[in-house]
Amino acid sequence: MNSISHIIDWFINTEVLNMAMIALIYLTVFAVLGLFLVLLERKVAAWFQLRIGPNRVGYLGLFQTIADALKLVSKELTGTEKADKFLYNLAPYFVIVTSLMALAVFPFTKDLQAFDINIGIFFLIAISSIGVIGILLGGWSSNNKFALIGAMRSGVQTVSYELSVGLSLLTMVILTGSLQLSEIIEVQKGGWLIVQGHIPAIIAFMIYMISGTAETNRAPFDMVEAESELGAGYHTEYSGMKFAYFFLAEFINMFIIAAIATTVFFGGWLSPFGITESLPWMGLFWFLAKTFVLVFLMMWFRWTFPRLRIDQLLTLEWKYLLPINLVNLVLMAVIVWLNLTIQI
Amino acid sequence: METAIKEPTTSKSNFKSEEYFINMGPQHPATHGVLRLLLTIDGEIIKKVDPDLGYIHRSIEKMCEKNSYQQIVHLTDRLDYLSSHINNEAVCLCVENALELEVPERVKVIRTILGELTRIASHTLWWGVMGMDVGALTSYFYGFRDREMINDIFEETCGARLTMNYNIPGGLMQDIHPNFVKRVKEFIPHFRSKLPEYDRLLTGNIIFQKRTKGVGILTKEDAINFGASGPVARASGYSCDVRKHHPYSALDRVNFTEALDTTGDSFARYQVRIAEMWESLNIIEQLIDNIPEGDFKVATNAVIKLPKGDFYQKVETARGEFGVYIISTGTKNPYRVKFRSPGLSNLSLLNHITVGGKIGDLVATMATIDIVVPDIDR
Numbered sequence: 001m002n003s004i005s006h007i008i009d010w011f012i013n014t015e016v017l018n019m020a021m022i023a024l025i026y027l028t029v030f031a032v033l034g035l036f037l038v039l040l041e042r043k044v045a046a047w048f049q050l051r052i053g054p055n056r057v058g059y060l061g062l063f064q065t066i067a068d069a070l071k072l073v074s075k076e077l078t079g080t081e082k083a084d085k086f087l088y089n090l091a092p093y094f095v096i097v098t099s100l101m102a103l104a105v106f107p108f109t110k111d112l113q114a115f116d117i118n119i120g121i122f123f124l125i126a127i128s129s130i131g132v133i134g135i136l137l138g139g140w141s142s143n144n145k146f147a148l149i150g151a152m153r154s155g156v157q158t159v160s161y162e163l164s165v166g167l168s169l170l171t172m173v174i175l176t177g178s179l180q181l182s183e184i185i186e187v188q189k190g191g192w193l194i195v196q197g198h199i200p201a202i203i204a205f206m207i208y209m210i211s212g213t214a215e216t217n218r219a220p221f222d223m224v225e226a227e228s229e230l231g232a233g234y235h236t237e238y239s240g241m242k243f244a245y246f247f248l249a250e251f252i253n254m255f256i257i258a259a260i261a262t263t264v265f266f267g268g269w270l271s272p273f274g275i276t277e278s279l280p281w282m283g284l285f286w287f288l289a290k291t292f293v294l295v296f297l298m299m300w301f302r303w304t305f306p307r308l309r310i311d312q313l314l315t316l317e318w319k320y321l322l323p324i325n326l327v328n329l330v331l332m333a334v335i336v337w338l339n340l341t342i343q344i
Numbered sequence: 345m346e347t348a349i350k351e352p353t354t355s356k357s358n359f360k361s362e363e364y365f366i367n368m369g370p371q372h373p374a375t376h377g378v379l380r381l382l383l384t385i386d387g388e389i390i391k392k393v394d395p396d397l398g399y400i401h402r403s404i405e406k407m408c409e410k411n412s413y414q415q416i417v418h419l420t421d422r423l424d425y426l427s428s429h430i431n432n433e434a435v436c437l438c439v440e441n442a443l444e445l446e447v448p449e450r451v452k453v454i455r456t457i458l459g460e461l462t463r464i465a466s467h468t469l470w471w472g473v474m475g476m477d478v479g480a481l482t483s484y485f486y487g488f489r490d491r492e493m494i495n496d497i498f499e500e501t502c503g504a505r506l507t508m509n510y511n512i513p514g515g516l517m518q519d520i521h522p523n524f525v526k527r528v529k530e531f532i533p534h535f536r537s538k539l540p541e542y543d544r545l546l547t548g549n550i551i552f553q554k555r556t557k558g559v560g561i562l563t564k565e566d567a568i569n570f571g572a573s574g575p576v577a578r579a580s581g582y583s584c585d586v587r588k589h590h591p592y593s594a595l596d597r598v599n600f601t602e603a604l605d606t607t608g609d610s611f612a613r614y615q616v617r618i619a620e621m622w623e624s625l626n627i628i629e630q631l632i633d634n635i636p637e638g639d640f641k642v643a644t645n646a647v648i649k650l651p652k653g654d655f656y657q658k659v660e661t662a663r664g665e666f667g668v669y670i671i672s673t674g675t676k677n678p679y680r681v682k683f684r685s686p687g688l689s690n691l692s693l694l695n696h697i698t699v700g701g702k703i704g705d706l707v708a709t710m711a712t713i714d715i716v717v718p719d720i721d722r
Binding site for chain 2: 045048051153231303305308311
């Protein structure tokens, strides 16, 4: 009896309950956000492709993806007979859990941040690397050659482009002197980092967007799915909700990549020229506005560019992006050393 | 003392790489229908491509032997369905030649205009699918937008959008729709303004060029040896346009240049097709104002009986040289009909030009060969 009351005490006195509540809220909000990102993608695709896009379910088709999600929930889960069942079932959770975990550290406004750790950037990079394990597991365990090729491509691609993501963020960290995301935003009160760091920051941003798109396995780097080559790539054998996890994770990852760029390059929740400084809650609006501009940019890539080939993808990373990145890192260090940053 | 001569061990590691086999198709997005490719792959590199046919075989040639000559025309729609009008024309020309029937000038001009419209429609669809195969999905819808206008023209005049059945031995099924000339004239400037858009979206794209330049190279010699025809052969510098060398219908009175390239890679095949669309527009423009007055058909017997003998007629479809070979014994049915389809000989190149490339190259190259599976599998 004593031990049970001890546990109950621990629950009440510590923040476990609070944390669980916050986690639940985040989960709900971002699952819904993911669904609307899918809808946004379909609408954007339609605008690019002379189509109307979904417009039947709800006002302007707003509930289209909700209907799709309901369909996926109610679908039978089919899979291959000879799949490695344990890994096959585990894989989707790896992908979705890691992408949801990454969301915890973003400061949406000054106060709205679930988890303000002092190694925020490092945490984001680390978490985004785990997601690929899910893709590798899924492709490997499905016992399908197309899925295997997709998974292997994914491994190669993510390992390569992680370097560029990491290095371009590191370039900005030289400027901020901190890995903590709230700290990074504090620094940007004297001008967004893309302005403060001017030339190397812009180069870092471009490299970050390219490699970030590759990180999320989206076109023109969607070698992993490459529907004209591999059918559906690593998730060929997945159906129903398990497929939906992969699908949702892709969109949440896209949001994460855009959110990191917003935080690190464009001042996060800070309003341009401090126009809404007196209204702290407007930070959420600015954060989302900036993020969605970048999300739109990534959708624009997807619906315009053809896909690269796997060897061209690696050439781009190892022969161009990585050397440019390393030089850029030194350049940024020199600029910070000589105090050549632009402070407003 | 025994001297043991050891083979030098070439491979020091225990890691063994193995070629594996993969089944692309018959249900696969890249095979455009029911074509099955047996691929032997080493990692991503293609070692062998073995096309396996027969999934959409409908014994059309055999069916022709049981049908009258008017009925055969309708079967040819179902070969290369994107060039259905030109296929119909080939059979009609063959029968008319055998009967030594001279069709009115009006028929010749209309057939040519419709043939070129068909070519444009086919190439726009190809262009869209080409983009899709290299991963740019947007081009598909742009291609279909322009193809839709042509389909509307066909629908008005022939009553059908895909399988036209407009030609009959001796002329046309009915006269053109009164709106035909007007709508074709609307289409020409429309498409002239849209073609540069194609270039902006895909041709000029650096990724697209990297994907297609220097990939799937076909030499002129190989093109001739494999019996390639159409844009595939012309991209390798082999001048083989039937419209130029053996003009039929009204093609002898129009000026156009044969689109040729010498590189022979995927990008060359792409550019030849784009150039062909421009040329087809020129041909239509030259003819559309000069459609002669007259009958739209000459009367033939209700039961056509060809004289005894062999008859051959070739035309240039959107994919290459389409030949119709009829052996007649003088009855109302042909004794044997053989179609020479461009798709089959072009497909036979696939192994030759894709081996050594990546899986992505295979898909891109196959798109530039522009296969239509029902044309290959008759």
